[in-house]
Amino acid sequence: MDFSFIVTQLISGFTMATLLFLVASGLTLIFGVGNIFNFAHGSFYMIGAYFGYQLVSVWKVNFWIALVAAGAGAGLVGAAAEFLFLRRIYGRAQEGGFQILLTYCLILIFDDLVKLIWGTEYKSISKPSGFDGALRWGDLSIPTYNFAIIVIGLVVVIAAWWILSRTRSGRIARASAVDREMLGSLGVNVPLTLTIVFGLATALGGMTGALAAPLRSVTPGAGIEVIIDSLIVVVLGGMSNFWGAWLGAVLLGEVNAFAVAYVPEWATLFSYLVMVVTLIFKPEGLFAPTRLRKV
Amino acid sequence: MKPMLRLEALKKSFGGLRVTDEVSFEIQPQEIAAIIGPNGAGKTTLFNQITGHLAPDGGQVFLQGQDIVGLTPQAIVKRGVGRSFQIASIFPDETALDNVRVACMSKLNQTRHLWRPVEQFNQATEQAHAILQSLGLERQADRMAYELAHGDQKLLDIGIALVLEPKLLLLDEPTAGMSPEERQLTRQLIKALWAQYRLTLIFIEHDMDMVFGIAERIMVLNHGALIADGTPDQIRSNKEVITAYLGEEA
């Protein structure tokens, strides 16, 4: 077993984990705060990737500016979607089902719109200048861009954790998961909060899409795998568990990286396997404290 | 004779808040007991621990001598404990008849049948009609449960509980939200049901007419603790009870 090989896989897995976590946290943020399940979250990831493509490859904007702009663009689309459509179904009986439906419609529309605007061929974004090389340490070679992703990811993670636990907005966000009405009676503008949070979550998803784009190609229909990956992360980490989700993402990223290295054809099977095993033995998440089961 | 229900030093806390504080009492078969206390005294929480909805932190609950702590609500129902809820727990999109009929079919173990229509199950249907009649809801049998008046929904709730022929029936604020006339009717109804079905009855109430009207035994809860337990006369003259109620009631 080659040391540098293992390290390469570890880094690659960690990069993947970062991307997974960034995407999954957008999803869990809006679910935790607004009790909205954004089934179309993957579509915003995709939109972010396309915005990134348009900005970087077509309009030749600086990569890092484009990254933020793509995220912002996706966020605006998300906020608009929430304001125009999702808002109409709040408070309905069976709201969860209708949410999934509505966001499913968004997937259909966005996926096709993207084809309409950009066509169906795979697009690509090149890595930003200065980051297309690799760091070398003897035998080891770590692509600089992967490194950048990991750093960005860590920054976002720490910032998110800080905001959620240390600031008033963060506490409000965590509290609103419990009861929208109660929050309203505390003087918080609930509709505005939901729109903003939704926008932030989709911005995060879109930015991640743009961030990941140089590593993969930009295609329509990438969305569903994103949702499932996020689901696996959440199953592993537990739905309401911030650090658990992060650990879950790391686990999934690493499992995936090593699986791809050894059994590339069946790598995805391993991810599912890990999820199934977790569900059977520890449905509340691998890293959640074992809930005292009520007999 | 074994008591129908015996609680021994039952306790429960949520976070730092003690919601059930070493509550102990015995209820004899066919006794009618009322549990009263200011809002937030922990009355419903107490019920929840008896019916298996909530696990106590400590203490014991004996049903006819058997320890029932840790059993699922289903299992406790099968042992003869029935319950109605503060907010009527019914099936809103079924008819009043079906609300009771589904319970009847459950008792007769008929809910697995998947071919014959519900209407053809005569025994369950007749039983359901009988119960609706004893509740005075017969005329509304074919109305959707969500259309029923709030008070009737609460009666329906009781009806569903009665189907399972409980030995012990726990009613959580059965007259809440009713008009004075409805309360009086319900009071008489509950007394009649108690006699008809030979129930041991414990009810939570704020309606003092009902409490002093039909209960032979009153228990007073405050801040999770049992501060008084006795006959109506004893409770009426109990100073602590008066303070608890007048001092804290909103």
Added chain:
Amino acid sequence: MVGSSKYKFGLLWSIGLVAFALVPVLMTSRYQMNLANHILIWGLFAVSFNMLWGVTGMLSFGQALYFGIGAYSIGLFVTHAGKAWYLAAIPIGLVTAAVLSFLLGLLVIRVSGVYFTMLTLAFAQLAWQVTFKWYDFTGGDDGIQGIIPPGILSNKMVYYYFVLAIVFLSVWFLKRLAYSPFGLILRCVQQNPNRVRFIGRSVKMNQLRIYVISSVFAALAGALMAGVDNSIHTDMFFWTTSGEVILMSVLGGINQFFGPFIGALILILLEDLIGAKTQFWPIFLGTIIMIFVIVFPKGVVGEIRHLSHRWRTPGEAGGRHETHASA
């Protein structure tokens, strides 16, 4: 009144049956019969799906898994074991679906709500991945062609009536189920699971039962489909297939037993119409369904019934709740 609605119901039922039976007689092109065949099969698929969602409140986004199993059971047997296996493959597929849905069901009913939905999606996608990648065995993205029903069933018209008969019997069975004690307890599970426990029934066991039943009928629909287009494709496992029955149910009305069937009819006809004019059918579909979700949540059948009820009994408050799976 119950009596008159039963009479009216029997009438609609008969009209529908006759209408479908007349298609091969009145059609002007083979294509129409093929379309009607699709409507029948998707109608069955959607109705069986709605037993899970509209009736019991379980939004499964993975019924395509069983649909695919039904279809691929035939496809794989015919390819690897010989054409003689066509008919035998059908019950084999159904049993496979039953066993798999039982095992998976045990797993997925441990969670509820969005979690349940996403989990069913994940498993169906897993099946898609496996089928897609296992080229040697399943033909992967090429699918399997040349699946021809044996004997007289190879005649398209005979096969059409075969499908009609099976769909009719299946839907009839599911309708009886909806009105049986089991159907009642399922609706109660959706409306008040706590109370169901308090009358001594297991919520989970009932959910498992309907999950298996629904999945077996999904597999049956898949098996029938294999013989209509004489080919199968991995797309049958894809999440959009699971999505189709969901959309059909919404369109028709999830709280009406026949809603999903009507939804299938409308959706397939619409797709035929609009799909011929543009390749951007998904945008239309998404927009239409979104309009329904926001403005007409009761679906076509539901809204029509609601309107006709209001028309006949003016002044009466409209039903706010409508989760009752009625005819």
